[in-house]
Amino acid sequence: MAIVKIDNVSFTYPNEAIPILKNINLTIQQGEFIVLIGQSGCGKSTLLRHFKRELRPHGTVTGNIFYKDYDLEKLNAEVAATDIGYVFQNPDNQIVTDKVWHELAFGLESLGVDSPIIRRKVAEMANFFGIEKWFHQKTTELSGGQKQLLNLASIMVMQPKLLLLDEPTSQLDPIAALEFIQTLHRLNKELGITIILIEHRLEEVLPLADRVLIMDEGSILFDGPPKEILNSLPADHAMITALPAATKIFHLLNGIGPIPLTIREGQRWLSNQPYNCSSLHTPHTTTQNKSDVVLEAKDIAFRYEKKGRDIVHHFNLQVKGQEFLTIIGGNGTGKSTVLSILSGLQKPYHGKIFLFSKALKSYSSKQLYQQYLTILPQNPKSLFVQKTVLLELNDMAQLHKVTEAKIQETVQLFNLTHLLNRHPYDLSGGEQQKLALAKLLLIEPKILLLDEPTKGLDAHSKEGLAEILKDLQTKGTTIIMVTHDIEFSAQYSDRCALFFDGSIVSEDEPRAFYSGNNFYTTAAHRISRDILSNAITCEDVVTLCKKTFV
Amino acid sequence: MKAFETFHPIVLFSFFVATIGLSMIFMHPVYLTITIFSAISLNIALRRQLFFKDWKLYVPLFFLMAIINPMISHNGQLVLLYVNGNAITVEAILYGIAIATMIVAIMLWFSCYNVMMTSDKFIYLFGKVSPALSLTLSISLRLVPRFKHQLTQIVQAQKVIGMDFTTGSLWHRIKCTVRILSILITWALDNAIDTADSMKARGYGVKKRTAFSIFIFERRDGFVLAMIILLFFSNLVASFIGTTTYYFYPTFGAVKWDMTSILFYISYVILLSIPLVFEIWGALKWRSLKSTM
Numbered sequence: 001m002a003i004v005k006i007d008n009v010s011f012t013y014p015n016e017a018i019p020i021l022k023n024i025n026l027t028i029q030q031g032e033f034i035v036l037i038g039q040s041g042c043g044k045s046t047l048l049r050h051f052k053r054e055l056r057p058h059g060t061v062t063g064n065i066f067y068k069d070y071d072l073e074k075l076n077a078e079v080a081a082t083d084i085g086y087v088f089q090n091p092d093n094q095i096v097t098d099k100v101w102h103e104l105a106f107g108l109e110s111l112g113v114d115s116p117i118i119r120r121k122v123a124e125m126a127n128f129f130g131i132e133k134w135f136h137q138k139t140t141e142l143s144g145g146q147k148q149l150l151n152l153a154s155i156m157v158m159q160p161k162l163l164l165l166d167e168p169t170s171q172l173d174p175i176a177a178l179e180f181i182q183t184l185h186r187l188n189k190e191l192g193i194t195i196i197l198i199e200h201r202l203e204e205v206l207p208l209a210d211r212v213l214i215m216d217e218g219s220i221l222f223d224g225p226p227k228e229i230l231n232s233l234p235a236d237h238a239m240i241t242a243l244p245a246a247t248k249i250f251h252l253l254n255g256i257g258p259i260p261l262t263i264r265e266g267q268r269w270l271s272n273q274p275y276n277c278s279s280l281h282t283p284h285t286t287t288q289n290k291s292d293v294v295l296e297a298k299d300i301a302f303r304y305e306k307k308g309r310d311i312v313h314h315f316n317l318q319v320k321g322q323e324f325l326t327i328i329g330g331n332g333t334g335k336s337t338v339l340s341i342l343s344g345l346q347k348p349y350h351g352k353i354f355l356f357s358k359a360l361k362s363y364s365s366k367q368l369y370q371q372y373l374t375i376l377p378q379n380p381k382s383l384f385v386q387k388t389v390l391l392e393l394n395d396m397a398q399l400h401k402v403t404e405a406k407i408q409e410t411v412q413l414f415n416l417t418h419l420l421n422r423h424p425y426d427l428s429g430g431e432q433q434k435l436a437l438a439k440l441l442l443i444e445p446k447i448l449l450l451d452e453p454t455k456g457l458d459a460h461s462k463e464g465l466a467e468i469l470k471d472l473q474t475k476g477t478t479i480i481m482v483t484h485d486i487e488f489s490a491q492y493s494d495r496c497a498l499f500f501d502g503s504i505v506s507e508d509e510p511r512a513f514y515s516g517n518n519f520y521t522t523a524a525h526r527i528s529r530d531i532l533s534n535a536i537t538c539e540d541v542v543t544l545c546k547k548t549f550v
Numbered sequence: 551m552k553a554f555e556t557f558h559p560i561v562l563f564s565f566f567v568a569t570i571g572l573s574m575i576f577m578h579p580v581y582l583t584i585t586i587f588s589a590i591s592l593n594i595a596l597r598r599q600l601f602f603k604d605w606k607l608y609v610p611l612f613f614l615m616a617i618i619n620p621m622i623s624h625n626g627q628l629v630l631l632y633v634n635g636n637a638i639t640v641e642a643i644l645y646g647i648a649i650a651t652m653i654v655a656i657m658l659w660f661s662c663y664n665v666m667m668t669s670d671k672f673i674y675l676f677g678k679v680s681p682a683l684s685l686t687l688s689i690s691l692r693l694v695p696r697f698k699h700q701l702t703q704i705v706q707a708q709k710v711i712g713m714d715f716t717t718g719s720l721w722h723r724i725k726c727t728v729r730i731l732s733i734l735i736t737w738a739l740d741n742a743i744d745t746a747d748s749m750k751a752r753g754y755g756v757k758k759r760t761a762f763s764i765f766i767f768e769r770r771d772g773f774v775l776a777m778i779i780l781l782f783f784s785n786l787v788a789s790f791i792g793t794t795t796y797y798f799y800p801t802f803g804a805v806k807w808d809m810t811s812i813l814f815y816i817s818y819v820i821l822l823s824i825p826l827v828f829e830i831w832g833a834l835k836w837r838s839l840k841s842t843m
Binding site for chain 1: 669681695699700710729736748753760
């Protein structure tokens with residue numbers, strides 16, 4: 001049975017010439033798990049919001065949307081609120097109340113449901129989601145993953161038939177994201193909820209999907225099961241880079257037959273290929289000429305409260321000039337704290353930091369932040385004060401007496417020309433990040449510290465970020481980045497360090513580092529481990545395989 | 551194990567209203583003694599370590615208030631000495647001590663109130679009066695810690711780009727502070743759009759809201775509530791017939807020890823020791839349960 005039918009819908013935002021949705025036709029069957037993907041700005045969020053009447057954007061619409069044969073426009077308000085649930089990107093913003101139990105009850109309270117019924121439904125959902133342990137907690141005390149699960153649960157309490165999710169895991173760490181996606185899978189399998197999900201993490205999501213929709217410039221480019229995704233996508237389409245590693249390798253090696261989606265399928269497919277590369281080793285990429293150590297941490301120990309436990313202890317690190325170092329590690333272990341210690345924002349109670357062989361303490365904060373280092377905050381919004389992108393850059397230029405020519409150069413480097421008159425808040429996540437970075441880099445710091453810069457970015461924006469970082473590196477900047485993003489770290493950094501239990505437990509150049517790890521490694525390595533000893537990216541696998549074939 | 555805390559919010563709230571209300575009007579030495587002792591014992595039972603820390607505040611406060619009164623009030627017949635031609639009297643000193651006792655006792659009651667009446671209980675009670683008000687309270691309580699968190703992020707980010715509000719000239723500091731607040735407000739408003747969407751998406755405004763709570767009114771709640779109300783009124787009667795009245799000026803009145811007065815004193819003791827009794831009873835019961843397990 002069709003649950004939603006979209007009939008020739010087009011949509012244009014006010015004051016825009018080109019429609020963002022162009023003649024969309026779509027029928028969604030009850031119980032389907034649909035993944036909606038596309039590059040940022042392709043209109044996928046706009047389309048998703050059209051399924052939920054209360055959230056429809058302002059603008060001109062043509063065409064009709066039907067929910068179970070009723071015109072969505074004329075649907076009873078109560079049915080519209082309960083039957084269709086919507087989960088947003090930011091876990092924090094959608095929580096309304098201060099207690100977990102109150103948040104769960106919020107929707108039913110709004111609909112005027114009596115307490116005994118609310119009690120039962122809340123209990124049921126708290127059980128399904130395993131929320132009992134933190135049922136009485138304050139919502140501000142929850143982790144990001146718990147917050148997003150709470151958001152999902154507080155919608156499920158209303159017993160929706162259709163769930164819409166707009167990048168729900170983009171702000172979560174990989175483990176919490178996986179848990180969230182598995183919960184969605186359970187909802188779909190055990191309760192038969194129809195799900196439409198916008199997601200960047202295709203590695204985990206695609207194997208679960210019944211159907212994939214790829215959007216491109218306002219229309220639907222592909223509509224079908226994930227296994228057929230390659231058949232109808234142009235070989236050089238931008239979405240190819242976002243596909244799971246197994247699929248990407250299959251595609252790049254021109255594989256034939258059923259498409260592998262998961263690691264296991266990828267391993268199976270690769271082992272059945274005529275490639276026998278076990279004897280082949282890529283030479284170790286020669287480490288860069290050893291320039292001087294620019295930043296050094298010796299025996300650092302840090303805690304937030306006098307009686308608290310050490311967040312960082314026995315922490316030692318040496319960073320060389322012009323190096324790109326990534327620090328990876330679990331969630332909430334203190335990686336961000338390390339960055340704020342290295343940048344001088346937090347003071348360790350033990351140990352010393354040396355910047356260009358001089359104690360960090362001996363620099364005045366003006367000297368330090370104007371000539372030596374800068375740190376990109378996790379949320380770029382903490383930097384934005386002005387109405388437009390251009391004013392934002394000028395503001396920074398004024399503060400530090402930067403020349404007009406330098407602004408122009410930065411605008412070129414970051415490719416911001418077409419955005420100069422936009423409001424910073426109207427930019428996409430990737431663009432906001434770029435602007436924040438551009439702003440900080442106007443003063444040409446020697447060391448750049450980044451706190452999870454790939455969080456919430458799609459594959460394309462990540463590539464853009466990597467290009468900029470590489471460019472800065474060749475110009476002499478040293479980059480230290482804290483991240484969850486193993487793939488990014490493997491592909492672009494010069495050295496990786498694993499942060500665990502307060503200190504760096506291992507560090508090496510990425511190839512040695514990731515081929516030595518069993519679990520903490522890239523998808524490409526997990527796929528190819530049996531036949532290739534040290535391939536860590538999809539490109540590695542492809543180069544190695546092609547070599548043996550010739 | 552906090553036994554009294556598990557009672558229904560309405561019981562807790564009525565207890566504190568009755569107790570704090572009566573503590574505020576009774577200046578009779580017997581009543582004051584009862585008040586301060588029950589307030590201290592409940593505080594020790596509930597807050598332990600914290601209570602002993604607070605003494606650093608209460609003791610000086612107590613003496614300060616006890617000293618101020620004889621300095622400004624020169625009534626009374628039992629003159630101790632003259633300072634600058636003004637009489638310092640025993641009545642004024644004791645009246646000062648009485649006021650100080652009362653104020654410290656009320657502060658102690660409020661610290662117990664803070665332990666027992668958590669925000670969700672308070673919100674629940676007001677939800678009964680006005681669901682809109684209780685939702686507003688709940689939203690505000692969620693926003694305060696969020697703003698604090700965002701503020702630290704902004705302050706750090708601005709420090710790195712040279713807008714450190716803790717250094718520089720006064721003008722620079724003001725400029726930085728305004729800038730930080732402006733970012734905080736813009737950011738908060740942007741977040742609020744999402745929150746509003748999330749409320750709308752969950753049917754906010756579709757119907758008249760009900761107020762759900764996790765609190766259940768049990769029989770024991772009814773029993774204790776009735777007891778509190780009864781004792782409260784008996785104390786009001788005591789106050790009405792003059793048992794609780796006591797004069798410090800022109801000189802001390804007499805404390806009555808007749809049967810009626812003693813009965814009224816006892817009713818005050820019972821009212822004030824309700825939570826303490828449940829605390830002790832709960833602890834004992836828990837111990838005996840543990841030993842039979």
